[in-house]
Amino acid sequence: MDFWDILEYAAWAISIWLLASMLIDAYRVSQDYSEDLLLSSREGELDEEDLVND
Amino acid sequence: MTDSATAAAAGQPRISLLRVLGPGHVWALGVGIVLVGEFMGWNFSVGKGGALGSLIACWVIGLLYTCVAMIDSEVTSTVAAAGGQYAQAKHIMGPLMAFNVGLYLVMAYTMLEAADALVVGDLLVVVAEEMGHSGLSSQPFVVLTIAILAWLNYRGVFMTLSVNFLITAAAFLSIIILFVGVQPWNPGAVLKHHELLTDLPYGWIGVIAAFQFGIWYYLGIEGTCQAAEEVRSPARSLPLGTMSGIITLLIAASLTWYVASGLLPWEYLGQAAVPLYDTARMTGSTLLQIFLFIGTMFAAIASANGCINDAARAWFSMGRDRYMLVFFGAVHPRYRTPYRSILFLIPIAISFAFTGLLDQVITFSILSGLLGYTFMPINMWMFRRKWPLDSIRRGYVHPFHPLPAIVLMLLCITTFFATYLGYGVQLLAMMAFYILASLWFAYHRYKYVRRGDQFTMPWPKPLGY
Numbered sequence: 001m002d003f004w005d006i007l008e009y010a011a012w013a014i015s016i017w018l019l020a021s022m023l024i025d026a027y028r029v030s031q032d033y034s035e036d037l038l039l040s041s042r043e044g045e046l047d048e049e050d051l052v053n054d
Numbered sequence: 055m056t057d058s059a060t061a062a063a064a065g066q067p068r069i070s071l072l073r074v075l076g077p078g079h080v081w082a083l084g085v086g087i088v089l090v091g092e093f094m095g096w097n098f099s100v101g102k103g104g105a106l107g108s109l110i111a112c113w114v115i116g117l118l119y120t121c122v123a124m125i126d127s128e129v130t131s132t133v134a135a136a137g138g139q140y141a142q143a144k145h146i147m148g149p150l151m152a153f154n155v156g157l158y159l160v161m162a163y164t165m166l167e168a169a170d171a172l173v174v175g176d177l178l179v180v181v182a183e184e185m186g187h188s189g190l191s192s193q194p195f196v197v198l199t200i201a202i203l204a205w206l207n208y209r210g211v212f213m214t215l216s217v218n219f220l221i222t223a224a225a226f227l228s229i230i231i232l233f234v235g236v237q238p239w240n241p242g243a244v245l246k247h248h249e250l251l252t253d254l255p256y257g258w259i260g261v262i263a264a265f266q267f268g269i270w271y272y273l274g275i276e277g278t279c280q281a282a283e284e285v286r287s288p289a290r291s292l293p294l295g296t297m298s299g300i301i302t303l304l305i306a307a308s309l310t311w312y313v314a315s316g317l318l319p320w321e322y323l324g325q326a327a328v329p330l331y332d333t334a335r336m337t338g339s340t341l342l343q344i345f346l347f348i349g350t351m352f353a354a355i356a357s358a359n360g361c362i363n364d365a366a367r368a369w370f371s372m373g374r375d376r377y378m379l380v381f382f383g384a385v386h387p388r389y390r391t392p393y394r395s396i397l398f399l400i401p402i403a404i405s406f407a408f409t410g411l412l413d414q415v416i417t418f419s420i421l422s423g424l425l426g427y428t429f430m431p432i433n434m435w436m437f438r439r440k441w442p443l444d445s446i447r448r449g450y451v452h453p454f455h456p457l458p459a460i461v462l463m464l465l466c467i468t469t470f471f472a473t474y475l476g477y478g479v480q481l482l483a484m485m486a487f488y489i490l491a492s493l494w495f496a497y498h499r500y501k502y503v504r505r506g507d508q509f510t511m512p513w514p515k516p517l518g519y
Binding site: 002003004008009011012014015018019021022023025026029033035036037038039040041042043044 | 066067068069070071134135136137141182185187190191194195197198201202204205208283371374375380383384385386387388393394396397400510511512
């Protein structure tokens, strides 16, 4: 097994880790926040006081 | 009263995309998506029409895109929405046109993203072979490219486009370095135009056929519009970023043609996979080769990055308006990104990339983009008619209207003809796809759309209504 073989396996591993982490985060967000809030953005200008602060 | 007005009146919290971007980010988004076309793809226009035919296509299509940039800058400076041309169509032409434009955007950018990831994978395969390792698979690197960039987009638009600014600027710089490296002030020393340039090998019909791939120099500059909901000053940043972007691309396209046609015979140039990298190899300079390898990689990565950004925002906007599942209209509460749309488009991009058919994927991307450009002159004409110059404030007013719109329409018709010459089946297949999608929208999906919520811009009633 040479450098390029290792690089191939590393590419798959990193890709799976990144994709899984995004999916897990998306699932957690869906559990922690209401759907109404997540879908609350509206096209056009918004008033600053309506924005949720982190 | 609409639901949004009810919510606002009740003081319910809302989350939105974050207004953090400046003109430099807009430039990075537009040029970043496009610049890869200078490193690969444009040269197929040489195969169609010869080197001089490719130059004619470069400048004629450059004129097309200058009209696109001017028209888009005016309308976008007044439509501060993430949907870009989709939001424009929704307000100016109506829901069915908006649905089609939204699909054009998603398909064009997702396929371009797939093509970019393929380029990254193929480049690594070439490097591995040069280092003695044969049989390397490009697939894990295609997936890795898309995964890393999707993760970057997921985590925030400011970092995404700041990174894009750096790598796009580096890629552009590599073209400048190559241009300087071939000593243009000393004709014949390195560049051999006097030996390599020929007459038009297929006559003027070849020049027309070359228009299709001339698009590759500039395809995607209109993607700056998708940043409209995230720039701090849409009226200023969008026209400034877009117009400076098209100027950058006109310079890059001209320099690219000049150095490549001066070192590579047109018969080879017309089918080369990485023409600028091959040009650097012809100079015999290892340093130039390294610069152009890095430039090609950076350009492909920047393009994929910008495409993920734009395709997601178009899909997000359609979801928010219920043109697609409203599920996709969600904004991440911490990162303030359209995270569900970003995730949804990942497997679609990977699927396109795994076909390995780079030229087919590029062709479908070009066709979807071309349909979008054909919509623009009609959109512009209706915009000026319904909302004349003194009716709403515009951040930018493009000159000589309706000349740019007329020129753009004529060039689009010519380019459709050029595409039909080489890819007639794909053109017809794409038209059939959009017709079927339109029928689905009109007879099934539209009943879910809240018609009263669609018009969101603070504009007066259109003239005549």
